[in-house]
Structure formats: structure tokens, C-alpha cells
Amino acid sequence: MGRRNKKKIFEAVEITGAGGKGKGIGKSPDGRVIFIDNVVPGDVADIQTLKKRKAYYQGTAINFHKLSEKRVEPVCQHFGTCGGCKWQNMDYQYQLEYKEDEVVNNLRRVGKIELPEITPILGSKEIYFYRNKMEFSFSDSRWLTAEEINSGVEIEDKEALGFHIPGMWDKILDIKKCHLQEDPSNAIRNFVKKFAKENDLSFFNARKQEGMLRTLMIRTSSTGEIMLLIQFFYEDKEKRELLLNAVAEMFPEITSLQYVINEKGNDTIYDQEVVCFKGRDHIFEQMEGLQFKINAKSFYQTNSAQAYELYKITRDFASLNGDELVYDLYTGTGTIAQFVAKKAKKVIGVEVVPEAIHDAKENAKRNQIENTDFFVGDMKKVFSKEFISNNGAPDVIITDPPRDGMHKDVIAQIIGILPQRIVYVSCNSATQARDLALLDEHYKVTKVQPVDMFPQTHHVENVVCLERR
Numbered sequence: 001m002g003r004r005n006k007k008k009i010f011e012a013v014e015i016t017g018a019g020g021k022g023k024g025i026g027k028s029p030d031g032r033v034i035f036i037d038n039v040v041p042g043d044v045a046d047i048q049t050l051k052k053r054k055a056y057y058q059g060t061a062i063n064f065h066k067l068s069e070k071r072v073e074p075v076c077q078h079f080g081t082c083g084g085c086k087w088q089n090m091d092y093q094y095q096l097e098y099k100e101d102e103v104v105n106n107l108r109r110v111g112k113i114e115l116p117e118i119t120p121i122l123g124s125k126e127i128y129f130y131r132n133k134m135e136f137s138f139s140d141s142r143w144l145t146a147e148e149i150n151s152g153v154e155i156e157d158k159e160a161l162g163f164h165i166p167g168m169w170d171k172i173l174d175i176k177k178c179h180l181q182e183d184p185s186n187a188i189r190n191f192v193k194k195f196a197k198e199n200d201l202s203f204f205n206a207r208k209q210e211g212m213l214r215t216l217m218i219r220t221s222s223t224g225e226i227m228l229l230i231q232f233f234y235e236d237k238e239k240r241e242l243l244l245n246a247v248a249e250m251f252p253e254i255t256s257l258q259y260v261i262n263e264k265g266n267d268t269i270y271d272q273e274v275v276c277f278k279g280r281d282h283i284f285e286q287m288e289g290l291q292f293k294i295n296a297k298s299f300y301q302t303n304s305a306q307a308y309e310l311y312k313i314t315r316d317f318a319s320l321n322g323d324e325l326v327y328d329l330y331t332g333t334g335t336i337a338q339f340v341a342k343k344a345k346k347v348i349g350v351e352v353v354p355e356a357i358h359d360a361k362e363n364a365k366r367n368q369i370e371n372t373d374f375f376v377g378d379m380k381k382v383f384s385k386e387f388i389s390n391n392g393a394p395d396v397i398i399t400d401p402p403r404d405g406m407h408k409d410v411i412a413q414i415i416g417i418l419p420q421r422i423v424y425v426s427c428n429s430a431t432q433a434r435d436l437a438l439l440d441e442h443y444k445v446t447k448v449q450p451v452d453m454f455p456q457t458h459h460v461e462n463v464v465c466l467e468r469r
């Protein structure tokens, strides 16, 4: 190890905050911030550094002097190794506090904008089993814990079907029970693993690029439908059918059983043909009487119950009276557009993924919504003079960009149009704050409502209403 990364131990560090990708925050004697795994604000611990950067350290707790009163016992046996639910050891009320603080700090420090009173964060009723979609990876050599390695016992169960170890593309932790998706999610995953092993279907090795079974995706819906998609690295018809038939027989509640043969270097299925083996190639999600068709490639908010709350807040902030032309930017499959359509004169949705726009149009038809129009395009290029003269200048813009926020050209284009109101939905309040600062000359932030879509993680959604100055 080079000198720069020589490990140090800092004694009795108090954990004073949480943030930075779910890590606890402390301070070293030399005044640097330390980002620490598996600690909770209020803990006091000896910290061993793992990495040193110019302005901060990354570290891990090796000995606790005091355990925080904000701690709770994690429910999951995989906590600490799995990167999925890093805040499972913190009481949910405190999780909400830290999420709200993060939003406010970002808006204040990054955005440096004048803020109204913040509406308290809306917590999730379900703090476990709230996800409608999970993706697991197969591996022929599962991640072994230090205890397993040191035990000296020969490892018999070598395969994994589970999650990537944080930051490691080729290391998979075998998951026995995940607390994020309702059953039969765990039952399906465990059955597939057992059946595949018993019948000699090989598990993927990402380094060597060999092995038949790559990934498994399970989607559940509030309509009770279940989608299962298994991704294979190569076609072996006999073995593939053996597995898929066994799954179909064992879980007749699966309404959509699909597969992909993906021979590429990476796991993404978006450029691959998805084949329906049994049932339909889609499931439905429903919200306030609206139906949304979801296929294997569709984006749909992963916490359905909280998505409903998020959309209600968005609609509320848009304050529509039926006369407005609304643009729904980054519309995905047009869910927000359709959700607000009844209250608007017309809604135009824009999205870069053609399949999503195809679904948006089909869903609008199914929901008998006639005042929406959807366009495929990169947002940067959409607000052309021609587009505005064809579709009209919006009175209200709803925008829900990916984590990177809006491109500065998109913000410049919005400023060129100056709609009366903007509702900005974001899953990353830091980039949202940056964008709000760029809009500040023309828009005043009038409402802020953080929403928790992902309990047990540090992620937080935030809805902001802007009115023209």
C-alpha cells in the first residue's frame, strides 16, 4: 500500500451526522470529514481509515465506545454486507429527519435560494416490503464473509443469487431473505437457485464471461399480477425450458413469465429481445382508476404507494383549473401526465425512450384520456421554435429529470418560455438545488415537500413549486 493510503486509527470519534451515500459523518483530529459505514449519528467509535482523499477520509468503525439511542436492531440477516438498506440500523423517524435535513441543506447551501417554510417530509407507511421491482444476479462464486473464510469449513454452497457487493461489479452476495419486496419474491428466487443447482444449470461468472444463468427480475403489482424475467447468457433450449416450466408449475400466480438470451458483455436488457414464455408480456399497475401497462423494459416508480402520494403532491402544486396547457418533461410512460390530465386543458409529455412513449400513448388510450400528446426526444433539443408553435407555450411545466438533473440548455429553454408555474420533482436534491439557482432570477420557490420513497436507504425525493416572479 502506498504512503498516501496508509491506514490510520482515530480514537473515540463522535458520529454527528448522516449523509454521503448513507454513511455516518465524523471528524478526524486533523479536521477532515470522515465518511463511515455502518454507524449511526450519536455513536462514538474508534475509526480505521480505508481511504484518504484531499478533503476527507473514508473509514470503518472497529470498536464502539457508545451506541447511539437512534439505533434499532436491523431486521435483515444480510445487513452490513449487502449495500441495499444501509440505514436499517437507524430508527425510521431519524431516517426521515436526516433525509429532510439533506434536502434543506442542499437547497440552502447549493441553491443559496430564499426558501418558504418546508412542509415536513412525508414518510412511507410501509417501511419494509415496499418495492414492486427487484433485480438479482447469479454468480458461480458467491461472496464469502470473513467468518466463513476464517472458519476453515469447506464451502459447499458456492453459488449466489442476490445483490452486488457495493462497488464490486463481479462479486455477488447470496440473498436468503430480502425485506424489500413482498412474497412470493423470496420464494421464487430461492426456488430458482435450488432448482438450477439440482439440475446443473450453470451460474454466471462475470470475469470469465461463462455460465448460463445471468439475472432474475421480479415485478409485483397492486393488481396482484407478477412478472418474472430470467436472463440467460446463452441458449440451451432443453435446460431453459426445464427451469421455466418448473417455475411456472411451482408458482402459478406468475402471470408473465419471460426470458432474454443476452450474449453481450453487460447485463442490460434494454437492447435485447424479451421473449414471453408463458402468460402475457406485461402486467398492470393501477392508480386512482388509471391503468398502466408495464412490460419488462418499462420504467415505473418502484414504491407504488408512495408514487401515488408523490403524484398527488405534484398535482396539488400544479394548481390546475382546467384551462392550462401543461408540459410533463421526462414523462417516462406518461404516468404524471395522465394523472394530472383531468385537471388540465392539455398535457404534452416528452421522453427520450421510444418504448416508454409507445407505452404512454397506449396507456392514455386505455384510460380514455384524450387530452394528452406524447413525443420522443432528448429534452435538450425539444423546445425548438417549431415544437412550441406546433404545441403551444405551456402555462405550467412539470419536470421529473433523472439524478443528474436538467441540462443547462433545458433550463435556458424554460427561461425562454417562462411558464407561470414549474413543479420540479427530483430524486437528487443537490442537482435540483443547482437547477433552482439557475431559475432563481425568474422564479420564486413557493413550496417544498420532501417525500420518502425508499425507507432504510438515504435516498429522498423532493417536490418543489416555483412561481414566476
Ligand SMILES: C[S@@+](CC[C@H](N)C(=O)[O-])C[C@H]1O[C@@H](n2cnc3c(N)ncnc32)[C@H](O)[C@@H]1O
Pocket (backbone or CB within 6 Å): 299, 300, 301, 330, 331, 332, 333, 334, 335, 336, 350, 351, 352, 353, 356, 377, 378, 379, 380, 400, 401, 402
Ligand atoms: C425519474 S424518471 C421520471 C419518469 C416519470 N416522470 C415517472 O414518474 O414515472 C426520468 C425519466 O427521464 C428520462 N430521460 C432521461 N434523460 C432524458 C433526456 N435527455 N431527455 C428526455 N428524457 C430523458 C428517462 O428515460 C426517465 O424515463
